[in-house]
Amino acid sequence: xxxSLKIEGLTKIYASAGTGPKGGVNDxxxxxxxxxxxxxxxxxxxxxxxxxxxxxxxxxxxxGRISVxxxxxxxxxxxxxxxxxxxxxxxxxxxxAIWPHMSxxxxxxxxxxxxxxxxFSSTEVKEMVERALNTVSLSGYGSRPATQLSGGQQQRVAxxxxxxxxxxxxxxxxxxxxxxASLRDEMCTELRRLQRETGITTIYVTHDQTEALEMSDKIAxxxxxxxxxxxxxxxxxxxxxxxxxxxxxxxxxxFEGQVAGREGRDLLVRVGDGVTIACRTDRPxxxxxxxxxxxxxxxxxxxxxxxxxxxxxxxxxxxxxxxGFLGSMTRYVIEAAAWRCLVFEHRDQQFAEGMTVSLSFAAxxxxxx
Ligand SMILES: Nc1ncnc2c1ncn2[C@@H]1O[C@H](COP(=O)(O)OP(=O)(O)OP(=O)(O)O)[C@@H](O)[C@H]1O
Numbered sequence: 001x002x003x004s005l006k007i008e009g010l011t012k013i014y015a016s017a018g019t020g021p022k023g024g025v026n027d028x029x030x031x032x033x034x035x036x037x038x039x040x041x042x043x044x045x046x047x048x049x050x051x052x053x054x055x056x057x058x059x060x061x062x063x064g065r066i067s068v069x070x071x072x073x074x075x076x077x078x079x080x081x082x083x084x085x086x087x088x089x090x091x092x093x094x095x096x097a098i099w100p101h102m103s104x105x106x107x108x109x110x111x112x113x114x115x116x117x118x119x120f121s122s123t124e125v126k127e128m129v130e131r132a133l134n135t136v137s138l139s140g141y142g143s144r145p146a147t148q149l150s151g152g153q154q155q156r157v158a159x160x161x162x163x164x165x166x167x168x169x170x171x172x173x174x175x176x177x178x179x180x181a182s183l184r185d186e187m188c189t190e191l192r193r194l195q196r197e198t199g200i201t202t203i204y205v206t207h208d209q210t211e212a213l214e215m216s217d218k219i220a221x222x223x224x225x226x227x228x229x230x231x232x233x234x235x236x237x238x239x240x241x242x243x244x245x246x247x248x249x250x251x252x253x254x255f256e257g258q259v260a261g262r263e264g265r266d267l268l269v270r271v272g273d274g275v276t277i278a279c280r281t282d283r284p285x286x287x288x289x290x291x292x293x294x295x296x297x298x299x300x301x302x303x304x305x306x307x308x309x310x311x312x313x314x315x316x317x318x319x320x321x322x323x324g325f326l327g328s329m330t331r332y333v334i335e336a337a338a339w340r341c342l343v344f345e346h347r348d349q350q351f352a353e354g355m356t357v358s359l360s361f362a363a364x365x366x367x368x369x
Contacts, residue, residue, distance in 0.1 A: 267285060334359060
């Protein structure tokens, strides 16, 4: 696939008024093939919006280089900066900013009417607006006043306006955060469909890990102005590069213990009196010292006391502390070797509070940090 967006060493530091930490982003590298749905994911203040604003041309970076389809938009070395209105990017922000005094048609036509680099004939405008409205499933809504639309429909109008000029890049900053939960789910699916159909390279900003995992081809997890891992949703979830990523994306059980040696490909870690966890790891970890182990709640299986457990892997004795019925799964909180473990099981509830049980999980599911 041909490359689309390339960001190299992007840095934007905001001068802090006081002595506190400086905000912004530091040394961001991203290289995406055309047509990627790419998500910047991280907690509040980690630099997602700053990165997006630098891409949009709304912010002047301090250093680095940004190019789209080989066209350089920013390069500090050659003092290149293409202003926002010459980038032809579509943008949708949290407050989707639909103009209430205009019809749906005029809202979507707006970027074509104000375009400085091209004049569009009225036939072109009509065709382009109708195509955009059709893409967001709002054909026939053109003459409606924008104020007579539901929140979800207004969001679609904002999207239609963003894609009407068939932009090279679509920039979305938390576009679903003002919608209620069921509408958000629907728009998640809709956005993904729209992106696949149009093939527009999309940069999506969110702090919601579920949205990120569900929609993205690739995710960059950000922490304190830096990208700490950039990978597919599966890899981010299954092989988090740092404790921060393991903690931020999905739920994790943490154990802490002393390295007790190695057995074949496994590192053995003592996490309690006579309790050792085997962790399959390729990371270079010293044969002594303290480490932390992360195990996902769904990687653990609960067995009845004394039940035969097939196969190799880790075994811990435990006691059920609480049971929660969540419809499609059961959530157990279990005390095991003085650790509090969260377990998600898709089987119907089989164990009750206070029962003695055994937990098992594979060495491959015990990630060591
Ligand atoms: N104009 C500005 N002046 C000074 N500091 C800023 C400015 N804009 C952002 N910052 C700081 O830069 C850091 C990154 O902010 P940014 O808005 O990019 O984070 P974010 O990840 O998008 O957060 P949120 O999810 O809350 O929107 C923060 O520490 C923020 O306070």
